[in-house]
Amino acid sequence: MEIFTVDNNFKAKEEVYIALGNFDGVHIAHRVLLEKLVKEARANNFKSSILIFKNHTKNIVFKQEQKLLSSNEQKYRFLEEIGIDIIYEKEFNNEIMTMDPIIFIEDFLLKNLKVKGVVIGFDYKFGYKARGNIELLKKLSLKNQFDLFVIDPVIEDGMVVSSTLIRSLIKKGDIILANKLLGYNFTIRGTVINGKKLGKKMGYPTANIKPDINYEIPKFGVYDSTVEVDGKIYRAATNIGKNPTIENSGLRIEAHLLDFHKEIYGKPIKLSLLEFIREEMSFDNIDDLFSQIKADVDYIKSKL
Numbered sequence: 001m002e003i004f005t006v007d008n009n010f011k012a013k014e015e016v017y018i019a020l021g022n023f024d025g026v027h028i029a030h031r032v033l034l035e036k037l038v039k040e041a042r043a044n045n046f047k048s049s050i051l052i053f054k055n056h057t058k059n060i061v062f063k064q065e066q067k068l069l070s071s072n073e074q075k076y077r078f079l080e081e082i083g084i085d086i087i088y089e090k091e092f093n094n095e096i097m098t099m100d101p102i103i104f105i106e107d108f109l110l111k112n113l114k115v116k117g118v119v120i121g122f123d124y125k126f127g128y129k130a131r132g133n134i135e136l137l138k139k140l141s142l143k144n145q146f147d148l149f150v151i152d153p154v155i156e157d158g159m160v161v162s163s164t165l166i167r168s169l170i171k172k173g174d175i176i177l178a179n180k181l182l183g184y185n186f187t188i189r190g191t192v193i194n195g196k197k198l199g200k201k202m203g204y205p206t207a208n209i210k211p212d213i214n215y216e217i218p219k220f221g222v223y224d225s226t227v228e229v230d231g232k233i234y235r236a237a238t239n240i241g242k243n244p245t246i247e248n249s250g251l252r253i254e255a256h257l258l259d260f261h262k263e264i265y266g267k268p269i270k271l272s273l274l275e276f277i278r279e280e281m282s283f284d285n286i287d288d289l290f291s292q293i294k295a296d297v298d299y300i301k302s303k304l
């Protein structure tokens with residue numbers, strides 16, 4: 001897979017089929033679309049490509065920092081696995097946001113990126129004030145003779161799958177459904193940082209995790225989970241919250257890896273959430289907190 005960072009004047013060398021979007025999380029609906037893109041591109045002897053904005057479009061459109069399901073690194077690994085040949089990554093800025101959708105298609109996509117086909121979901125909107133839509137693409141595909149493939153809505157459990165829906169499920173703690181719609185277990189990548197070391201003293205050391213990016217924060221509470229560190233996967237009991245019993249401030253993501261006693265400060269780590277077990281609680285004393293942590297760990301062990 002090749003990755004090109006492009007600006008408005010970039011001139012591509014190869015003719016491509018292309019998909020547009022943020023593809024945050026690369027969920028099951030994205031996969032249906034991307035597999036169609038790869039299949040049609042191959043059948044017509046074009047490369048498959050994606051135009052992706054390095055920063056989420058909602059950062060600029062709504063002037064807020066968008067919470068995410070995946071880092072660019074995670075996203076690109078999925079795209080490579082699916083068989084995408086080229087990623088065109090572009091800064092999403094005011095210029096592109098206010099660009100007329102016809103100019104965006106005819107000048108940028110068709111002339112500069114040499115697009116011969118577009119694969120798009122049923123609801124996709126783009127360009128200034130989202131004036132670019134399927135109807136416009138249909139008209140322009142007839143006028144300029146490029147292929148257009150529109151993907152029907154991908155629905156699961158009666159709901160149209162979207163990154164927004166999955167983020168809201170994670171926020172509600174419905175991690176099982178979120179994982180089903182993602183097609184894999186929601187994973188926070190980060191680095192292990194120092195904690196208070198109280199857990200260690202009480203027999204339940206935890207890896208405190210500083211996330212790499214602005215992930216959607218799951219509902220506060222305890223999760224059955226796995227942790228990948230140094231290439232190995234361990235089962236873990238993870239607490240996400242503010243530790244109200246001890247400090248009640250900031251956000252803490254801490255995983256107690258089962259039957260693991262190594263020093264891992266500073267290491268990169270992948271935390272995958274499997275099931276929400278209970279809400280985070282404030283206990284009257286530290287002994288009560290740690291007997292509950294023991295019960296959480298025993299519950300996870302009983303599932304193994």
Ligand SMILES: Cc1cc2nc3c(=O)[nH]c(=O)nc-3n(C[C@H](O)[C@H](O)[C@H](O)COP(=O)(O)O)c2cc1C
Nearest residue numbers: 195196197198199206237239243244245256280281
């Ligand atoms: C499985 C698990 C469940 C936890 N549940 C709670 C909780 O309900 N309330 C709370 O205040 N802290 C909870 N914690 C966080 C502990 O307070 C924290 O691990 C302890 O203070 C040690 O912190 P340290 O790693 O900074 O030493 C939990 C931690 C784990 C591993």
Ligand SMILES: Nc1ncnc2c1ncn2[C@@H]1O[C@H](COP(=O)(O)OP(=O)(O)OP(=O)(O)O)[C@@H](O)[C@H]1O
Nearest residue numbers: 021022023029120121124152153154161162163164
């Ligand atoms: N459920 C779905 N069925 C068919 N196509 C979809 C579905 N969800 C997304 N797509 C398509 O995938 C492409 C990428 O879209 P985008 O990154 O906006 O995903 P999204 O899940 O809809 O995100 P968001 O929730 O932020 O709008 C678009 O062409 C979009 O129409």
